[in-house]
Amino acid sequence: MDDKGALARSLNTSELQFVAKEVSPNLFAMSMNTEDSLREYIRLFVKNPLVSTFGPLAKILDFVANAAPGVKEILAVGKLCWEVRERNYDIVIVDAEATGHIVAQVDAPSILSNLVQVGVIREQTKWMQEILHDHATTGVVIVATPEEMPVLETMQLLDTLQNTTKVGVSAVVANRVHDDVVQGGDVAVFDLLWQAVQLNNMTKDVSEALRAPMQLLNVATQRRQNEVGNLEQLVARSRQGGVMFMSVMDIETRDAEVVTAMTHVLKDELQ
Amino acid sequence: MSSLRTVLESGRLVVVTGSGGVGKTTMSAALGAFAASQYNRRVLVLTVDPARRLADALGLESFGNAVVEIEPSALARDGMSPAGRMFAAMIDTKASWDELIERCAPNADVRDKVLSNKLYRNLTERFVHSHDYIAMERLFEAQQSPDFDLVIVDTPPSRNALDVLDAPRRMKEFFASRLLKLLTTQAQSRLFSLAAKPFFLVADRILGARFLTDITEFFTLFRTMEDGFVKRANQVEAVLKQHDTSFVVVTTLESAPLHEAEFLIDALRVRGYSLNTVIANRVTPQALVAEAEAALSRLEMSIQDPSFVQEVVKATEDAEPSAEQISRVVSTISRRSAEAVRKGLAEQATLDVLCNRSAESQAELCICAIRSAEITRATALVALGESIHPA
Structure with missing residues (x-):
């Protein structure tokens, strides 16, 4: 929805356009463009392809698509619902816009149907709402890193979606979760070692070999402890659907490789 | 800068x-x-x-x-x-x-209606x-x-x-747009306007006459505030470019x-x-990465040395962890800190690129650890x- 080129890089393909392309067998990708969406809408529903290419009118349409409040949202959501309704794909996955905007987007058909009492669009908002409000058909997946603010924001979004829309939440994914530096009984031993280093209870050579590496790991350990606290809150709030966990990927890993690695993790999580 | x-x-x-x-x-x-x-x-x-x-x-x-x-x-x-x-x-x-x-x-009537x-x-x-x-x-x-x-x-x-x-630029474009002019032109002249006709045919069909009337009324009211909005949009744009x-x-x-x-x-x-x-x-922190990198080779060699483990066991003898436990944890420290150092060095390379990119744009690159x-x-x-x- 908010194409920055990241999806194309992740799928190892060239720049994405409004017209979907098959990037690998049975996997298609497109980027949303509200001007193109409006042109397609007019072609489909006004059934006059000339209308959208007609000099001054084309400029008006571009303006309507990009500037008028609410139009951008309904054109984007309308396009997605259309693809679902026509069964052009078995599943449509949307990389949505920023958190602060998602509610306006999924709720756009409901808002418009309150405003418009008759006309083609009124009928269309009906089937859009049917698609969006059917929890077996549509679900929001919220992705958050396990830091304090993204977790708080996720909990607020869960509340807003539940309290102000009829759109269901299918899953919450905690992404870029770090693992424990040391595990189980070794944690106590790690702490003992660090204590000994700090108290200079060792020879200088041993202490110097351990000090900086352990300091570096202490940063990671502290971050992990913060994450655990944040994740506990997230799990408690999302208890109905549960939380899926994705481990942090190495910073050197290329985008497309990250996608492949994440696919394997997700497969395990979903089983 | x-x-x-x-x-x-x-x-x-x-x-x-x-x-x-x-x-x-x-x-x-x-x-x-x-x-x-x-x-x-x-x-x-x-x-x-x-x-x-x-x-x-x-x-x-x-x-x-x-x-x-x-x-x-x-x-x-x-x-x-x-x-x-x-x-x-x-x-x-x-x-x-x-x-x-x-x-x-422009007046209380317009305000209340809007x-x-x-x-x-x-x-x-x-x-x-x-x-x-x-x-x-x-x-x-x-x-x-x-x-x-x-x-x-x-x-x-x-x-x-x-x-x-x-x-602000979009707001100015909105007031200057043909769309607003079309929507707010008097109904009579609109009927005969060649430019407006196809638009209203499409809009009538999609939105319905009632909603179109609502929109027209709203934008007619809104247009009375054009001067205030455009003036403010220009001021906002100027502020964003101030020294x-x-x-x-x-x-x-x-x-x-x-x-x-x-x-x-x-x-x-x-x-x-x-x-x-x-x-x-x-x-x-790059200084910590450098220190850890320097210490790592010593640590990796020391792991092979039984006297190193004995020294660590001695330092922690009150709690009595076994030599095997100590050995395992020291190996973990070595392995995990080597990963962290690799990541830190990769970050340094990325920072160098970002530093050049910032300098090209005459911006200062700052770091927050x-x-x-x-x-x-x-x-x-x-x-x-x-x-x-x-x-």
Whole structure:
């Protein structure tokens, strides 16, 4: 929805356009463009392809698509619902816009149907709402890193979606979760070692070999402890659907490789 | 190019942008807290993001259009009172729109008709573009206010931030647009207008005559406020390009936020805005990486030496961990710190690239090290702001 080129890089393909392309067998990708969406809408529903290419009118349409409040949202959501309704794909996955905007987007058909009492669009908002409000058909997946603010924001979004829309939440994914530096009984031993280093209870050579590496790991350990606290809150709030966990990927890993690695993790999580 | 500290000490407006999830809001709050603590300035941190991150960052339950002052004692460190004062506000879109209409409406009749219009109420409460415009309106008001010396603005994630920055231009385009002219032309002449006819045929069919009438009525009212809106849009655009307005791009060193930062750096230049600082956030302290790298080869060799393990066992003998346990944990330390060092070195290479990229745009690259603790108090924000240093 908010194409920055990241999806194309992740799928190892060239720049994405409004017209979907098959990037690998049975996997298609497109980027949303509200001007193109409006042109397609007019072609489909006004059934006059000339209308959208007609000099001054084309400029008006571009303006309507990009500037008028609410139009951008309904054109984007309308396009997605259309693809679902026509069964052009078995599943449509949307990389949505920023958190602060998602509610306006999924709720756009409901808002418009309150405003418009008759006309083609009124009928269309009906089937859009049917698609969006059917929890077996549509679900929001919220992705958050396990830091304090993204977790708080996720909990607020869960509340807003539940309290102000009829759109269901299918899953919450905690992404870029770090693992424990040391595990189980070794944690106590790690702490003992660090204590000994700090108290200079060792020879200088041993202490110097351990000090900086352990300091570096202490940063990671502290971050992990913060994450655990944040994740506990997230799990408690999302208890109905549960939380899926994705481990942090190495910073050197290329985008497309990250996608492949994440696919394997997700497969395990979903089983 | 001024240093970040000079900007905080003498600038008037700082616009903080960046990709989602890079810590932009925390950074905005930290810059504000540091400036208020260090300099005798009245600092307002304003979030124009519809998400309520800033309230969370400042530990506030909630706040809206009204400006809230952060308790000075909350910013005091080591018994020292802050040199300045800190304020925070976020945008209540609906309330801000209503205030704007009250100011721009040519008379009470138009004001009341607009405020009670069903279309107006839905547009202003719900949709993103209405938020974008009002965000710029609030930014301008804050910048002009005699109550603040420095305004730091936290924007929504990057593409949306550009939408916000472009909102005044779009508002001017809207008033100059053929669409508005078509919608507000008298019905009679509209009927005979060749240009309008195809548009109304399409609009009638899609939206229905009733809704089209609602829209027409609304925009006819709205057009009476053109002068006020266009004048204000020009003023906002001018403020964004003033010499005492600075832009800050925040990024982490992961690939997606970096791509986004590069996009933003270009987009700000194209728009003629002054990018002053790029902040690389959550960077592993490079000095620590270098020390750990130097120690690692010694550690790896020592693991093979039984006397090393014995020495460690001796140092921890009160707790009596076994030699096997010690050996295993030391191996883990060696392996995991080697991974952390590799990551730190990769970050250094990325920082070098970002440093060049910033220099090309005449911006200063600053570093904010990764934090081991969450920010839960305002004093921690002050410390965070203080820790940001040039690369």
